[in-house]
Amino acid sequence: MTRRPRILAIAFAAVYLPVLLAPLVATGDPDRQQRDIPLVPPVPVHVIDAAGRLHAPFVYRVVALPDRFSAYGEDPSVRYPVRWFPPSEPYTLLGLPMRHRLIGVDAPGRLLLLGTDQFGRDEWSRLVMGARISLVAGPLAAALTVSIALVLGGFAGVRGGLADATIMRAAELCLVLPWLYLLFAVRAALPLHLEPDRVFLLLVGIIGLVGWARPARLVRGVVLSAREREFVTAAESAGASPARVLLRHVLPQAATVALVQAAILVPQYIVAEVTLSFLGLGVAEPVPSWGNMLAVLQRYSVIVSSWWLFAPAVALVPVTLLYYALAETLRRRWS
Amino acid sequence: MLRFLGTRVLHGAALLVAVSLLTFGLAALAPGSFTDEMRLDPRVSPETVAAMRARYGLDRAFPIRYAAWLQSACRGDLGFSLAYNADVATLLVPRIGNTLVLTLAATLAAWALALPLGVWAAAYRDTTLERACSAVAAALAGVPDLLLALGALVFAASTGLFPVGGMRSADGGGAWPALDLLRHLVLPAATLAVTIAPPVFRHVRGAMLDASRATGVVAARARGVPEAGLLLRHSLKLAANPIVTLAGLSLASLLSASLVVEVILAWPGLGPLLLDGVLSRDVPLVAGATTVAAALLVAANLAADVALFAVDPRIRVTE
Numbered sequence: 001m002t003r004r005p006r007i008l009a010i011a012f013a014a015v016y017l018p019v020l021l022a023p024l025v026a027t028g029d030p031d032r033q034q035r036d037i038p039l040v041p042p043v044p045v046h047v048i049d050a051a052g053r054l055h056a057p058f059v060y061r062v063v064a065l066p067d068r069f070s071a072y073g074e075d076p077s078v079r080y081p082v083r084w085f086p087p088s089e090p091y092t093l094l095g096l097p098m099r100h101r102l103i104g105v106d107a108p109g110r111l112l113l114l115g116t117d118q119f120g121r122d123e124w125s126r127l128v129m130g131a132r133i134s135l136v137a138g139p140l141a142a143a144l145t146v147s148i149a150l151v152l153g154g155f156a157g158v159r160g161g162l163a164d165a166t167i168m169r170a171a172e173l174c175l176v177l178p179w180l181y182l183l184f185a186v187r188a189a190l191p192l193h194l195e196p197d198r199v200f201l202l203l204v205g206i207i208g209l210v211g212w213a214r215p216a217r218l219v220r221g222v223v224l225s226a227r228e229r230e231f232v233t234a235a236e237s238a239g240a241s242p243a244r245v246l247l248r249h250v251l252p253q254a255a256t257v258a259l260v261q262a263a264i265l266v267p268q269y270i271v272a273e274v275t276l277s278f279l280g281l282g283v284a285e286p287v288p289s290w291g292n293m294l295a296v297l298q299r300y301s302v303i304v305s306s307w308w309l310f311a312p313a314v315a316l317v318p319v320t321l322l323y324y325a326l327a328e329t330l331r332r333r334w335s
Numbered sequence: 336m337l338r339f340l341g342t343r344v345l346h347g348a349a350l351l352v353a354v355s356l357l358t359f360g361l362a363a364l365a366p367g368s369f370t371d372e373m374r375l376d377p378r379v380s381p382e383t384v385a386a387m388r389a390r391y392g393l394d395r396a397f398p399i400r401y402a403a404w405l406q407s408a409c410r411g412d413l414g415f416s417l418a419y420n421a422d423v424a425t426l427l428v429p430r431i432g433n434t435l436v437l438t439l440a441a442t443l444a445a446w447a448l449a450l451p452l453g454v455w456a457a458a459y460r461d462t463t464l465e466r467a468c469s470a471v472a473a474a475l476a477g478v479p480d481l482l483l484a485l486g487a488l489v490f491a492a493s494t495g496l497f498p499v500g501g502m503r504s505a506d507g508g509g510a511w512p513a514l515d516l517l518r519h520l521v522l523p524a525a526t527l528a529v530t531i532a533p534p535v536f537r538h539v540r541g542a543m544l545d546a547s548r549a550t551g552v553v554a555a556r557a558r559g560v561p562e563a564g565l566l567l568r569h570s571l572k573l574a575a576n577p578i579v580t581l582a583g584l585s586l587a588s589l590l591s592a593s594l595v596v597e598v599i600l601a602w603p604g605l606g607p608l609l610l611d612g613v614l615s616r617d618v619p620l621v622a623g624a625t626t627v628a629a630a631l632l633v634a635a636n637l638a639a640d641v642a643l644f645a646v647d648p649r650i651r652v653t654e
Contacts, residue, residue: 173353176636180591181609181628188613188621189361271479275595278481279610297485298599300499304492313482321477 004329011322019131023093026125027104027111031286034110034120037062039070042123042308043112050076057082061109080109115308118296127311130288134277134312135319137204138270144208145269146262149215154254156216157223158246168220171213183210183272187281196287203282207272215261222254256334263327267320274316290316343640347633354629355408358622359401404622413626414619418611423623426608431627433502434604438593440520441527446582449532453539457547458566460540469540476533480526480592484599487526497522500601523600530592531585538581539574546573575646583639590628 018025045057058081060074086104090097105111114123156167174182186206194202226232232249240248276282277291285292290312297303297310387393393400404414413423452468459465491497498504502519503512543566546552552569560569590605597606605624612620 169353173350173357175587176350176632177354177625177629178587178590178594178632180594181625184594184609184613185358185361185621185625188616188618192614192616267477271481274479275481279598281613294481294485297488300492303485303489307489310482310485313479313485316479316482317477320479321474324473324477 008326008329015319018128019135022128022132023091024102026128027101027113028122028125029089030121030125030129030288032121037064037116038118038120039306040072040112040116042115045082049079055079059105059109059111080105082111114311117309118302123308123311126288126293130290130293130312133200133283134270134273134290137200137273138266140204141208141269142262142265144204145211145265146215146258148212149219150254150258153216153219154223154251157220171216174213179210186210196283199283203273203276207269211265215258218257218261219254222257223250226250226253260327260330263323263330267323270319271316339644343637347637350633351630355405355626358625359404413623416617416620418615418617423619427623427627430603430605430608433602434593437523437527437602437604438589440524441531442589444524444528445532445535449535450539453536454543456540457543472533472536475529480530480595483526483529484596487522488599491522502603523596523602527593527596531589539578542574542577543570546570549573576643579639579643579646583636586635587632590632
């Protein structure tokens, strides 16, 4: 049981360190189109060459088969060893100018770990870069939701009366709407086509705003029950101001509930961003997001033949389970 | 009972008015409108755009437009869709039916699967099979509906066992229209059922476990009531309240999940229509679809309240 938090921390680092260092972990420019090799399946990394000899990991060059559309083979004449820090076109990482990726092969070989999409863009690089939007929007939106819930729920619980009634009626209003419908209605009220960074903020904003009702009700409940506790009464009778009682005695209780809620909300919000971008209401091409990467699967020919383009959807599963495990761990710790 | 129902209905109606005000207000606040796209078109003169705005009442103030909309909404007229050039109500009615068919089928399937499994898992807790079953449910809860729906699409496309989308065949299913509908329904309903079953399973299991520790059940066991009777006559009765409450609450997420499944598997329900409305900035359509979705939810919650009233005598006392 004591090892659980450590395992979780390692798992989170394994997911979010590549997100932080995305351009380094990518094996190429995620936007570069290679029209000569669209829809290449993942290129295998070999250790045994065509003649049966053992080598350090290497790839063969992908060649398009003649006379057939998007069918590929390997050219076994030259081996391209997978190496650390191969040179690349310049890019910036956290503001620093960089000229090398983490792993790759020398040109003209290509390391296509997850194949390419319909424009010949490297799917692995897009997955890693897309995570910077998809895996960050969710936590930010959840933080927004929980802050709103803490403020409104806390205020309703402390003040009571008219403020409480108004806030709780508003919460009921938001709960009676199916939340994806509400999200759509709010999205409909905002401009469809914007620059990528503004769309990102907009998505974080609306996803975070729409879900405030349920956690706010929970926070209010915690605040109401905390106010009845002896230590709060003691603080009040000792002459502590209402603000001090709220901040020092009531909010720490509510914050634990809010944190568990946040951990449950994050995967839901990540999927919400992916869904919106998938449906063309979120981050637009060419900036990669897991949602708009999946949008190509709406084409019949792609969905039946290009299984590797499911990568962003499949990657959502471990991420979701990770956050559920976090919520479970937090809950056990505090109950 | 009547008084209980009366307050619930009034409450629901008030919520619906608030919902419509919210969606209508959001749409009115939106920058840009349906006619803006026309302004960019050099072939459409400014006078034509102004005439269209006057015809659809877009030039009037917000409260007047909302009042007019609400008045006609009460008569069942939800306005006019600009993108479809048709009555919103006539557009919505078949879509509501289709969404109901899908969600009801999925709910029935999910509960038929999850309820007995949950009861069984509580009775046989900590056996290997039960642990495996709970682990599968936990893993399934982590699979987003988007992935499930895409997976269903691949399954249909590669095996050819089921149609890849739609609700009816082009020929109307020939001699067996009901069978044709069923064949189209299987995949979307199964997808939706898989997304809603895991939380139901977990909740039923938890409620049954709590109930089995209640004093009444312990007393019955002490009296020598056999385990099967204990489970079905005593525990299930106690667990009925939280289970029915969950049924009411889960309907909200049901419609959201249904939206994704409908869009991806091309089921002609409310979801694709709402998406079209959002993409074409069709205010009346978005407001109408959202309000109708809320109305469905209010009605479903009302049904859950009535069911709660029926299964739990404690509610009848407090009311």
